[in-house]
Amino acid sequence: MKRVTLTLVALLLIGTPRRALAQACCAGASAVTPGRLALHEDALVGLQVQAGTQHGSYDSEAHFHATPPGAAVWDFEQDLLASARLVRRGQATVLLPFLEAWRRAPASAAEVGYGLGDLNLSARYDFTWSREVSYLPGIAALAGITLPTGRAPESARLPLGSDATGLGTVVFTAGVALERAFDRVLVSATLLGAKRLPRNVHGARSELGSELSALGAVSYSLPNDASLALSVNGRFEGPASLDGSNVPGTARRRVRIALAGAMPLSETVRAHGSVFVDPPLDWLGKNESASAGLTMAALWTFP
Amino acid sequence: MPRIVPRALTLNCFALLTAATLVTAACSAHDARGMTPNGVTSLDSDSGAFRVNLASAPAAVPVRGKNQLELRVMRVDSGDGAEGLKLTMLPFMPAMGHGSPAVPDVFDRGDGHYHVDDVVLTMPGLWELQTTIEAPEHDHFTFRFEIE
Numbered sequence: 350m351k352r353v354t355l356t357l358v359a360l361l362l363i364g365t366p367r368r369a370l371a372q373a374c375c376a377g378a379s380a381v382t383p384g385r386l387a388l389h390e391d392a393l394v395g396l397q398v399q400a401g402t403q404h405g406s407y408d409s410e411a412h413f414h415a416t417p418p419g420a421a422v423w424d425f426e427q428d429l430l431a432s433a434r435l436v437r438r439g440q441a442t443v444l445l446p447f448l449e450a451w452r453r454a455p456a457s458a459a460e461v462g463y464g465l466g467d468l469n470l471s472a473r474y475d476f477t478w479s480r481e482v483s484y485l486p487g488i489a490a491l492a493g494i495t496l497p498t499g500r501a502p503e504s505a506r507l508p509l510g511s512d513a514t515g516l517g518t519v520v521f522t523a524g525v526a527l528e529r530a531f532d533r534v535l536v537s538a539t540l541l542g543a544k545r546l547p548r549n550v551h552g553a554r555s556e557l558g559s560e561l562s563a564l565g566a567v568s569y570s571l572p573n574d575a576s577l578a579l580s581v582n583g584r585f586e587g588p589a590s591l592d593g594s595n596v597p598g599t600a601r602r603r604v605r606i607a608l609a610g611a612m613p614l615s616e617t618v619r620a621h622g623s624v625f626v627d628p629p630l631d632w633l634g635k636n637e638s639a640s641a642g643l644t645m646a647a648l649w650t651f652p
Numbered sequence: 653m654p655r656i657v658p659r660a661l662t663l664n665c666f667a668l669l670t671a672a673t674l675v676t677a678a679c680s681a682h683d684a685r686g687m688t689p690n691g692v693t694s695l696d697s698d699s700g701a702f703r704v705n706l707a708s709a710p711a712a713v714p715v716r717g718k719n720q721l722e723l724r725v726m727r728v729d730s731g732d733g734a735e736g737l738k739l740t741m742l743p744f745m746p747a748m749g750h751g752s753p754a755v756p757d758v759f760d761r762g763d764g765h766y767h768v769d770d771v772v773l774t775m776p777g778l779w780e781l782q783t784t785i786e787a788p789e790h791d792h793f794t795f796r797f798e799i800e
Contacts, residue, residue: 406776406800409690409747414776414800420716422775456710456717457772502750502774508718510753510774517750550751551742557749589749598778599747636747636777 401642407634419455439474450511462512486529495520518548558587575612601636621646721768733764738787
């Protein structure tokens with residue numbers, strides 16, 4: 350589950366905003382998508398760190414339950430990422446996560462697990478940039494693949510699975526991103542579909558449902574090229590199947606709200622940060638954990 | 653370290669649960685979709701040949717973390733405890749498409765009593781305890797629990 354979010358993040362990390370056309374577009378977009386290359390940039394490398402805690406979960410009837418006393422989950426993640434422009438309008442990114450988790454449950458002792466996560470490769474191709482064509486938004490195609498380099502849940506060695514760091518299967522993603530700048534305001538939307546390959550779980554053929562993620566964001570660029578953005582991400586997934594049959598009550602959804610900011614530290618270095626929360630409200634989630642946390646990133650770009 | 657629950661306490665809990673179950677005469681625990689409703693601790697096997705009651709420790713129903721279960725398996729036609737069955741249990745989280753890092757151990761205590769150790773439910777959400785009777789007959793039953 351986390352790996353699909355990772356894919357979305359990775360896909361959003363790349364792009365080709367056109368500096369000459371809209372400086373506000375670049376600054377605004379980078380608040381939501383930290384790793385996006387500006388038009389004058391050919392590559393970047395970066396480190397993103399994330400810390401979050403689960404404050405509850407949404408059950409199969411879409412009711413929210415706060416984390417019970419005695420239970421706690423803290424997740425930490427460090428992502429190494431690198432982007433490169435392959436063609437004028439297209440670029441690719443590789444993202445390598447490393448995860449740590451601290452978990453405690455009323456019936457189990459606290460434990461710490463860590464490990465390499467699932468490697469993600471993604472690409473973006475911009476057919477049009479924002480304001481390039483007066484009557485069209487910026488339109489980009491997105492594609493990605495996540496490889497099961499992490500440890501699947503069944504392969505975890507700790508009782509609460511803190512050392513499970515991967516989904517255990519290959520994930521293919523494809524989508525479209527739209528954006529339009531209005532003076533200092535950038536409005537963007539991303540739709541992304543994900544398909545997970547079936548896998549064998551203790552002799553059964555398990556396959557997660559197809560997933561659709563929708564992200565909407567509004568960014569505002571400040572005069573110093575810093576920017577702020579508010580985004581809402583909805584993730585919807587169909588029912589899972591077991592041995593070819595859909596399992597009732599297993600569809601999932603989650604809504605995440607984030608406030609992000611970006612600030613250039615020099616001509617080639619910029620910093621990003623965000624806070625996010627899955628609101629503790631019924632019907633906003635189903636069969637999902639609810640988390641809150643923050644991210645920080647530092648990126649070095651190469652013109 | 654796993655929490656050790658005194659066997660007497662577990663069996664007392666099981667006895668109370670069994671009595672309550674018999675009073676309520678839960679003949680079939682399957683809902684309209686053919687699935688066991690969440691939280692049910694007494695059900696019939698898929699073939700209808702066995703009735704199974706479940707008691708759990710450290711809580712009345714399974715919780716996040718490591719659990720121990722007591723199963724009482726009875727033959728529906730005679731009401732006798734079903735001895736000598738070979739049971740296997742796999743905890744599975746269908747919405748997440750994954751199982752548990754631990755495979756539970758099942759011990760036959762005689763007279764249809766089965767102790768299941770190492771039932772590890774790693775995260776909140778809907779879990780299934782998919783249980784197969786492998787021998788001498790073949791049957792299947794699944795308990796479902798929403799874990800917070």
